[in-house]
Every structure is written in structure tokens, then in C-alpha cells.
Amino acid sequence: MSWLRKKRVLLLLFIGFTGILFLSTNWMSWFYPIHYKEEIRKHSTTYEIDPFLVAAIIRVETNFKTGKESKKGAIGLMQLMPDTAKWAMEKAKLPDVSLERLKHEPSVNIELGSWYLSSLSRQFDGNRTAVIAAYNAGPGNVQNWLKQGTWDGTEDNVKDIPFGETRHYVQRVIYYYNQYTDIYKGF
Known part of the structure; x- marks a missing residue:
């Protein structure tokens, strides 16, 4: 030949x-992997929150890398602020969880992050877009935007979110959420 x-x-x-x-x-x-599937599935089921939302938030926050700490001090896979984490640990009744464990142990961080997302979901009547915004900007800010009519809480009007960082964050989380729901139908 x-x-x-x-x-x-x-x-x-x-x-x-x-x-x-x-x-x-x-x-x-291959392009949109979900790591820690078992932990996400377990904790999202326990706290009745969409596992794709948990995965999308982790993807945007840390791209599934453990031990991260932001410049503002947010820790772990789901980048929880220490004050929020302490409050959530108390409310979720997780006394044996420390901030150090939260930073380095994926399952612990996913559990607390899932609990917090579930809490936000109840607070915002299941409005996924408002929950994502509140996860980033804080529930107080989102409540004010909704009360003042600055933003109506819908995905169609994300452009009206007053904080540029939060607006971009919500768009990115929704993008990954949509990718994950299309790719991992049996998750």
C-alpha cells in the first residue's frame, strides 16, 4: 500500500x-461535567431542591474545585459566606459542621448550600431566578428590588437586576442549568 x-x-x-x-x-x-453527583443528588433530595440548580451554582462558583476561598471570604464548592454559613448551620441544625470542614469537604458544603437554596426557594415561592439572584446578592437586596419594582423577578427581565455582578451571575447559572437539564436527563 x-x-x-x-x-x-x-x-x-x-x-x-x-x-x-x-x-x-x-x-x-465531556464539556459540561457534573462532579459530586451522588452528594448533589442526596442533599438536593433531602432539602427538596433541584439538583441541576445545585450543580449549576457549583459550576459558576468554583467549577467543582474544593478548598476555594473568594476575595470576599466565601468558602467551599458553593462559596458560602462565613456569616451565612454560620446562620445556616444553626438553622439547619448541623452542630458538628465547622467552617474548616465546610471549606474542604464537598459533601458538607453541598449539604449546607442545598439547605440554603431550599430556604431561599421557600422565601421566594419557588422562583428559581429570584433564588439564584438572592444566592449571589443576598435575599434582602432581592426583596428590595421586587418591592420597589426595580426588577420583577423573571428570567426574561434579568437585564433589570441593578447589580452587574448579580445580573451576570444569574445569566451564567441559568445557562449552565439549561445545559445540565438538556444533557443529564436521568440525573
Whole structure:
């Protein structure tokens, strides 16, 4: 066989192998992975919160990397502020959880973050967009925006969120949420 013919055969084999790989697997999950699936599933079920929302928030906050601490002091996978975390630990009755564990142990952080999301969901009557905004800007700010008519709490009007950081955050979380719900139908 000539050298050119061998290249063609190898190219066809590579294309065939790649095609089979893409058709036989959920290849989009390579670009949008969800780590800590069991922990997310367990804690989102316990606290009755959408697991895709938990995964999307983790993706935006830390891209599933543990031990992170933001410049503002937020800790762990779900980037909980220490004051919020202490309040949530008390309300959720998790006495054996410390801020150090919260920072380094994914399951502990996901549990407290899921509890907090569930609390926000009750506070905002299940309005997922308002919950995402409150997770970033704080529930007090979001309540004020809704009361004052600055923002109506809908996904269609995210552009009206007064804080640029929160507006961008909500858009990113919704983007990943939509990707995850499309890719991981059986999660």
C-alpha cells in the first residue's frame, strides 16, 4: 500500500472511531461535567431542591474545585459566606459542621448550600431566578428590588437586576442549568 493510501485508511478509521464514540456516549457531558453527583443528588433530595440548580451554582462558583476561598471570604464548592454559613448551620441544625470542614469537604458544603437554596426557594415561592439572584446578592437586596419594582423577578427581565455582578451571575447559572437539564436527563 502506498503511503498516501495508508493515510486515507487511518483518517477513515479515526473518523469512524470518533463517530462511534460520539454516537454511543453522551459526549456533551465531556464539556459540561457534573462532579459530586451522588452528594448533589442526596442533599438536593433531602432539602427538596433541584439538583441541576445545585450543580449549576457549583459550576459558576468554583467549577467543582474544593478548598476555594473568594476575595470576599466565601468558602467551599458553593462559596458560602462565613456569616451565612454560620446562620445556616444553626438553622439547619448541623452542630458538628465547622467552617474548616465546610471549606474542604464537598459533601458538607453541598449539604449546607442545598439547605440554603431550599430556604431561599421557600422565601421566594419557588422562583428559581429570584433564588439564584438572592444566592449571589443576598435575599434582602432581592426583596428590595421586587418591592420597589426595580426588577420583577423573571428570567426574561434579568437585564433589570441593578447589580452587574448579580445580573451576570444569574445569566451564567441559568445557562449552565439549561445545559445540565438538556444533557443529564436521568440525573
